[in-house]
Amino acid sequence: MTTPIHVPVLLQEVLDNLILPPAARILDLTLGLGGHAEALLERCGKGARYLGVDRDPEARYLARRRLGDDSRLEILPVAYEDLWDDPRFLAWKAESAPEGFDAILADLGVSTLQLRTPERGFSFRDEGPLDMRMDTTSGPTALEWIAEQTDDSLADAIYQFGEERASRPIARAILKAQREGRLATTRDLAAAVYTVIPREPAKRKGQSDPATRTFQAVRIAVNGELERLAAALESAVRQLRPGGRLAVISFHSLEDRIVKQTLRRLAGIYDGPGRTAPVELPKVVKLVHPGGLAPSEAEAAANPPSRSARLRVAERLP
Numbered sequence: 001m002t003t004p005i006h007v008p009v010l011l012q013e014v015l016d017n018l019i020l021p022p023a024a025r026i027l028d029l030t031l032g033l034g035g036h037a038e039a040l041l042e043r044c045g046k047g048a049r050y051l052g053v054d055r056d057p058e059a060r061y062l063a064r065r066r067l068g069d070d071s072r073l074e075i076l077p078v079a080y081e082d083l084w085d086d087p088r089f090l091a092w093k094a095e096s097a098p099e100g101f102d103a104i105l106a107d108l109g110v111s112t113l114q115l116r117t118p119e120r121g122f123s124f125r126d127e128g129p130l131d132m133r134m135d136t137t138s139g140p141t142a143l144e145w146i147a148e149q150t151d152d153s154l155a156d157a158i159y160q161f162g163e164e165r166a167s168r169p170i171a172r173a174i175l176k177a178q179r180e181g182r183l184a185t186t187r188d189l190a191a192a193v194y195t196v197i198p199r200e201p202a203k204r205k206g207q208s209d210p211a212t213r214t215f216q217a218v219r220i221a222v223n224g225e226l227e228r229l230a231a232a233l234e235s236a237v238r239q240l241r242p243g244g245r246l247a248v249i250s251f252h253s254l255e256d257r258i259v260k261q262t263l264r265r266l267a268g269i270y271d272g273p274g275r276t277a278p279v280e281l282p283k284v285v286k287l288v289h290p291g292g293l294a295p296s297e298a299e300a301a302a303n304p305p306s307r308s309a310r311l312r313v314a315e316r317l318p
Contacts, residue, residue: 008035009107009306010249013293015039017313018103018245023047025097027239029080029106029232030054033113034063036105041072048072049096051089055079055135059113079135080106081228084235093239100241100316106233108259109251110134110219112305122219124190124211130183132219142189142222146178161226161254162217169196170214189215216252226254230262237266237285240316245288247313256292256310263287263314285314 008014014036020026022045028037031052041050052075054060060075067073074096076088083089114120118128121142130143146154155171158164170193177183177192190211197210220226236246248263250256261271268283293311300307 007112007303007306008039009303009309010293010295010299010311011036011039013311014105014247014249015043017288017293017311018105018247019243020044020048020103024049024102025100025241026050027097027101027104027236028052029083029104029236030108031063031075032056032059032107032111034066036107037063037073038067040103040105041067041070044072046072050074051076051092051096053078053080053083053089056111056114057135057137058117059111062113080236081224081232084232084239100244101239102241102244104236104240104244104246105249106236106247107249108229108255109225118186121186122215124186124209124215127185127187130186130189132222134223140222142218143183145222146174146183146218149175151175157221158214158217160217161220162213162215163253164213164217166196174214186215189218220254226258229255229258233259233262234266237314237316242316242318245313245315246285247311249309249311251308251310256312259312260292263312266314283317285316288313288315 018040020040020043024044026040026048028050031037031054034052037050037052041048050073052063052073054063055078057077060077064075074092078086110122114134115123118126121128121131130141132142133139151171154175155168158170159167164170173192173195174183174189177188182188183192193211193214199210202210233248240246248259250259263285264271264287265281266284267287268281270281295306295309
């Protein structure tokens with residue numbers, strides 16, 4: 001079996017902004033295929049310790065193939081949102097990083113592997129079952145999740161997580177197809193969307209496929225991607241040693257908004273009504289590149305999936 005090539009997004013920017021002593025303690029909250037891990041471990045000495053976390057069994061398998069049996073690396077099969085009280089994490093940290101982590105990385109969203117594997121059901125470009133689970137061993141599939149929705153709840157999810165203005169007619173079309181037995185595959189779901197927003201006019205205008213926002217919304221809902229993101233980032237910051245840095249890569253505005261607002265709040269910046277905080281916010285971190293970093297033109301051209309990415313970095317204060 002050939003390990004798929006994974007081009008890590010914003011790799012140079014991650015390397016430039018994570019401070020790595022030779023014996024660094026690194027926590028990778030979204031190990032994926034190990035592209036960032038490979039580069040970060042190359043920067044470290046033999047005394048480093050790297051904990052990679054991923055809930056996707058296939059990703060963990062392929063990352064281990066890529067990274068070999070490096071004794072510095074440990075991989076945990078858990079979602080990062082559930083990591084902080086996991087006994088395996090607590091035992092590893094107590095033994096290997098009792099003073100905290102020098103660097104924590106979170107590369108959010110769906111991976112290229114997941115998108116390009118039709119059997120996973122993440123993309124409408126190839127036909128596959130309506131699954132969309134990042135952890136294929138648990139939880140309802142996308143098809144099962146849709147079957148549990150009402151017109152209103154599905155429309156709300158498509159609007160909230162996909163920022164789709166036509167969410168209500170799209171939701172009705174999807175559930176009509178489901179009731180009539182015409183909803184089983186990714187292309188069936190896309191076809192339901194096209195009954196509301198035809199594909200060809202968008203294609204002629206060079207716009208994104210009309211099904212893109214709906215697929216994003218269903219995927220986010222099925223995996224609960226945004227529900228606990230802010231809390232997970234706060235937990236990650238608490239795991240940093242003073243001077244340690246958290247780097248977060250997001251791929252759409254919903255993710256980035258949560259990351260931005262959470263890190264600003266932890267930096268003591270109030271974004272609420274009136275812009276005047278009712279109480280002084282504690283400053284736990286300082287923001288590195290407050291506006292975030294986007295891919296260079298060269299990276300965006302060479303690796304199109306990186307075009308929407310944004311990197312935000314925060315450093316733990318003493």
